[in-house]
Amino acid sequence: MNIRTEKVQLAVEGAARPMPAYLAIPEGAGPFSAVLVIEEIFGVNSHIRDVTERVARAGYVAIAPDIHHRDAPGQELKYDQEGVQKGMALIPKLTCAGLDADLGATIGFLRARSDVRADRLGCVGFCIGGHVAYYAAATRELRATASFYGGGIANFGPGGAAPTVTRTATIRGKILCLFGGKDASIPQPQVETIRQELERHRIRHEIALYPEATHGFFCDQRGSYDKPAAENAWGRVLRLFAEEL
Numbered sequence: 001m002n003i004r005t006e007k008v009q010l011a012v013e014g015a016a017r018p019m020p021a022y023l024a025i026p027e028g029a030g031p032f033s034a035v036l037v038i039e040e041i042f043g044v045n046s047h048i049r050d051v052t053e054r055v056a057r058a059g060y061v062a063i064a065p066d067i068h069h070r071d072a073p074g075q076e077l078k079y080d081q082e083g084v085q086k087g088m089a090l091i092p093k094l095t096c097a098g099l100d101a102d103l104g105a106t107i108g109f110l111r112a113r114s115d116v117r118a119d120r121l122g123c124v125g126f127c128i129g130g131h132v133a134y135y136a137a138a139t140r141e142l143r144a145t146a147s148f149y150g151g152g153i154a155n156f157g158p159g160g161a162a163p164t165v166t167r168t169a170t171i172r173g174k175i176l177c178l179f180g181g182k183d184a185s186i187p188q189p190q191v192e193t194i195r196q197e198l199e200r201h202r203i204r205h206e207i208a209l210y211p212e213a214t215h216g217f218f219c220d221q222r223g224s225y226d227k228p229a230a231e232n233a234w235g236r237v238l239r240l241f242a243e244e245l
Helices: 046-057 081-088 094-113 128-139 165-169 188-200 227-244
Strands: 001-008 021-025 032-038 061-065 117-124 144-147 174-180 205-210
Touching: 001 046, 001 081, 001 094, 021 046, 021 174, 032 046, 032 128, 046 117, 061 094, 061 128, 094 117, 094 128, 094 144, 117 128, 117 227, 128 144, 128 165, 128 174, 144 227, 165 188, 174 227, 188 205, 205 227
Parallel strands: 032 061, 032 117, 117 144, 144 174, 174 205
Antiparallel strands: 001 021, 021 061
8 A cells, every 4th residue: 555654743732842753644535543653762763664654554544653752852773782772761761641641642633633533543562662552552542552572561660650560451452462482671470460460350462472582573673683473473463453443
C-alpha cells in the first residue's frame, strides 16, 4: 500500500514547546484504524520511522510521538555505547504525568482527524517504548497493544511510581508482549510476573518468548537483530491488529 509521511508538531498540555511526531498515512480516503508507535531510548530515528511506515503500509494511520521531547527534542542516537549511555539517562526523566500528557495529545490528534476511526486505536512500542505501550494499554482506551521487550514493567514505574505491572487490571484491550529468552535486561522472573498478572486479572493477552533472542531483537540496525524472531514477531503484531482493529 502506498503511503505518505510528514513531521508534525503536537501541542502538549504543560509542555514548554510542541512535541514532534512522525506521521505515516495510507493512500486513500479512509477512515483507518490508527496505531501509536512508541520509540526506544534512541529517539524517533530511522528504525522507528521505518516501523511507522510499515504500520501505515499495513493499512493504519501510524504516528510516532517523541516522548523524550522535554529533555532531548528531536534527538536521534546511534546504536553504540555512547548512544546507549545518552538514551539510558533519559529514562529516569520520564514521569506518569508527562506520559499522560503526551499520550493524551497524540490520541487527541488522531481522533480529530477525519481519516481516523476514533474508536479503533492500537499501540506498538519497543524497549522503554514497550514499557510505555504497556502503560498506555492500562491507562488509555486501546483495542490492541504490542509491547516489544518492555524493560522494567515488572519492577518500576515512570517517575518513581509503582511498577507499571500493578496497573494490569485496567487493561481493556488485548495485549501482546514479546520477549527474548536471553535478554539480560528483562530476566525471566520479570516475564513470569507479567504473565501471572495478566492471567490473574483475566486480561486477553499473548506472551511470545523467543528463547535465543536478546534485547532489541526486532531492530535490524542492531547487532542483536534476530531475523527469524523479528519476522515471526511482526506477523503476530499484524495478526493482532487485523483481529482487534
